[in-house]
Each structure stands twice: as structure tokens, then as C-alpha cells.
Amino acid sequence: xxxxxxxxxxxxxxxxxxxxxxxxxxxxxxxxxxxxxxxxxxxxxxxxxxxxxxxxxxxxxxxxxxxxxxxxxxxxxxxxxxxxxxxxxxxxxxxxxxxxxxxxxxxxxxxxxxxxxxxxxxxxxxxxxxxxxxxxxxxxxxxxxxxxxxxxxxxxxxxxxxxxxxxxxxxxxxxxxxxxxxxxxxxxxxxxx
Numbered sequence: 001x002x003x004x005x006x007x008x009x010x011x012x013x014x015x016x017x018x019x020x021x022x023x024x025x026x027x028x029x030x031x032x033x034x035x036x037x038x039x040x041x042x043x044x045x046x047x048x049x050x051x052x053x054x055x056x057x058x059x060x061x062x063x064x065x066x067x068x069x070x071x072x073x074x075x076x077x078x079x080x081x082x083x084x085x086x087x088x089x090x091x092x093x094x095x096x097x098x099x100x101x102x103x104x105x106x107x108x109x110x111x112x113x114x115x116x117x118x119x120x121x122x123x124x125x126x127x128x129x130x131x132x133x134x135x136x137x138x139x140x141x142x143x144x145x146x147x148x149x150x151x152x153x154x155x156x157x158x159x160x161x162x163x164x165x166x167x168x169x170x171x172x173x174x175x176x177x178x179x180x181x182x183x184x185x186x187x188x189x190x191x192x193x
Contacts, residue, residue, distance in 0.1 A: 035076045039083035041065045042072070043090045053090045100137060 042061040046053050055074050063071030077083050088094050133141060 032080055032082070035072050035080045036082040036086070038062045038066055038072045039077055039080070040086050043086055047090060052092060053087065054093060055087065058087065 039058055039062070042058040042065055043053055045061055045065065046057055051057060055077055058077060059071060059074055061071075063069055065071075072083075077087055133144075136144070
């Protein structure tokens with residue numbers, strides 16, 4: 001058995017929740033306040049300039065507003081409740097997604113979607129269709145996929161029956177053609193004699 005290095009934690013210590021040292025609490029509080037302050041300043045700057053508020057935009061603007069020139073990172077915005085809340089209040093993309101989620105919840109995801117015909121034009125604009133799917137919620141995509149699978153399941157036996165019928169007709173036509181050739185040969189043979 002290997003000896004435990006002097007600086008490593010025992011199994012018991014490792015399983016216990018990490019306790020913060022009192023002298024670090026002040027440091028962490030200052031970092032949280034700095035992040036919240038920079039996020040608010042960055043968001044206000046973006047709004048004032050009429051730009052879209054996104055986390056990436058905040059990260060780009062914040063170094064210019066930071067006296068230290070470091071700015072804030074995405075993880076700091078997401079992990080700081082005050083900063084994240086301020087971002088969400090001013091983010092149009094976040095608000096749009098939230099409204100879309102509310103609409104789906106109001107419609108009721110448990111109910112079947114409105115029946116949409118599955119008429120698919122082979123010449124359709126695939127990029128436009130892709131964009132339409134990207135705009136859909138996960139629940140809407142699942143419902144659409146289930147509807148397509150159900151339609152496929154219904155057409156599969158029909159296609160199999162049609163293939164059998166087509167094969168039978170082709171065999172019947174070949175048989176009739178052979179009989180017609182055979183009769184033609186018989187008639188031709190009788191005329192020659």
C-alpha cells in the first residue's frame with residue numbers, strides 16, 4: 001500500500017464539503033461585486049448604443065469598462081446570480097426564448113399538435129426548412145418526428161403491397177408476351193409449310 005503524500009486529503013476529508021477560509025470570503029465577495037458591476041456597466045453601454053445584449057457582447061465590451069482591463073468571462077456571468085439576472089432582464093434573445101417557452105406551455109405540450117399534412121415538395125428550399133426546425137422547441141420537434149414516423153409506418157405496408165402487385169403484373173405480362181411469341185411462331189410455322 002502506498003503512503004499518502006503529506007499534502008493530500010484523506011478519503012474522509014475529500015468527501016466532506018469544502019469549507020471556505022474566512023480570509024477568502026472577503027476576496028470572493030469583492031470578485032462577485034466586481035463582476036456584477038462590470039456586467040451592469042456593459043449591459044447599460046450596449047443598451048445605450050442600441051446593440052443586442054448577449055453574453056458574448058458583454059464579454060467583448062467589459063474589458064474597455066474595467067479599470068484593470070480584464071473584463072468578465074462567460075462563466076463569471078453565469079455563476080454570479082446578480083450579474084446573470086441583470087443580463088436576463090436586458091437580453092432580447094433570452095426574453096424571446098422565454099416567451100417561446102411560455103407559448104408552448106400555454107398550448108399544452110401533452111396535447112397532440114395540429115394535424116399538418118405531410119406533403120413534402122422534393123424541390124423545397126432545404127435551408128428554409130432547416131431554419132424553421134431550428135426555431136421550433138424541442139417538444140415541437142419531437143411531435144413532428146412522431147408524426148413523420150407514424151406516416152412512414154402507415155405507408156410502409158402499402159409500398160410493400162404495391163411492390164408485390166407490380167412484380168406479379170410484370171410476371172403476368174412476360175407470360176403473356178411469351179405466349180404471344182409462341183403463338184406467332186406456331187402461326188408462322190404453319191404458313192411456311
